[in-house]
Amino acid sequence: AIRMTQSPSSLSASTGDRVTITCRASQGINSYLAWYQQKPGKAPKLLIYAASTLQSGVPSRFSGSGSGTDFTLTIRYLQSEDFATYYCQQYYGYPLTFGGGTKVEIK
Amino acid sequence: QVQLVESGGGVVQPGGSLRLSCAASGFNFRNDGLHWVRQAPGKGPEWVAFIGHDENKKDYADSVKGRFTISRDNSKNTLFLQMNSLRPEDTAVYYCAKDHAVTEDLFDYWGQGTLVTVSS
Numbered sequence: 001a002i003r004m005t006q007s008p009s010s011l012s013a014s015t016g017d018r019v020t021i022t023c024r025a026s027q028g029i030n031s032y033l034a035w036y037q038q039k040p041g042k043a044p045k046l047l048i049y050a051a052s053t054l055q056s057g058v059p060s061r062f063s064g065s066g067s068g069t070d071f072t073l074t075i076r077y078l079q080s081e082d083f084a085t086y087y088c089q090q091y092y093g094y095p096l097t098f099g100g101g102t103k104v105e106i107k
Numbered sequence: 108q109v110q111l112v113e114s115g116g117g118v119v120q121p122g123g124s125l126r127l128s129c130a131a132s133g134f135n136f137r138n139d140g141l142h143w144v145r146q147a148p149g150k151g152p153e154w155v156a157f158i159g160h161d162e163n164k165k166d167y168a169d170s171v172k173g174r175f176t177i178s179r180d181n182s183k184n185t186l187f188l189q190m191n192s193l194r195p196e197d198t199a200v201y202y203c204a205k206d207h208a209v210t211e212d213l214f215d216y217w218g219q220g221t222l223v224t225v226s227s
Binding site for chain 2: 001032034036038042043044045046049050055087089091094095096097098099100101
């Protein structure tokens with residue numbers, strides 16, 4: 001199985017900050033990488049797919065980059081509603097696998 | 108709008124069985140692949156199973172292979188997960204999710220989840 005490793009596991013930030021989360025795959029996955037946001041008690045919400053394509057309805061302050069094994073999710077001008085846990089997911093091959101998550105907390 | 112509503116969760120003893128259902132609406136159910144994804148308390152999501160639009164393809168995580176069976180009824184817009192020989196490590200919120208409209212094997216809509224607790 002392809003292992004997805006996220007860093008950091010948590011971070012503290014303030015509203016208006018720029019935040020960067022990293023996801024590394026244990027083998028090359030081209031651009032078959034998605035990012036999700038999850039708030040407590042809710043299902044994950046798709047933000048980005050194909051490493052950098054914004055899902056419909058997602059604010060443009062979210063962006064993704066990378067290919068191969070190293071990927072980044074960036075949130076510009078962090079808003080109060082962005083405090084949540086973020087997961088990457090590879091869909092290069094089965095079994096589909098997720099990263100361990102990055103919790104973005106209020107500083 | 109797309110809706111996915113899971114049901115069937117509950118408390119079951121180790122070795123027991125449960126059948127989860129997911130009622131779908133708001134999209135062309137018979138055209139889309141569907142997944143079950145679970146999330147143990149305090150952990151990240153774990154993909155469990157996939158079924159193709161006409162049941163032509165099924166796949167399972169190694170952790171559930173041989174114990175769980177995914178199926179669907181396209182006439183009733185419903186997805187199922189039969190779970191047998193349940194273990195404490197199967198305790199999780201179980202979500203159904205549909206394949207992305209453009210790209211397979213990622214999830215653009217999720218249900219609200221149903222909690223399965225395996226405990227004696």
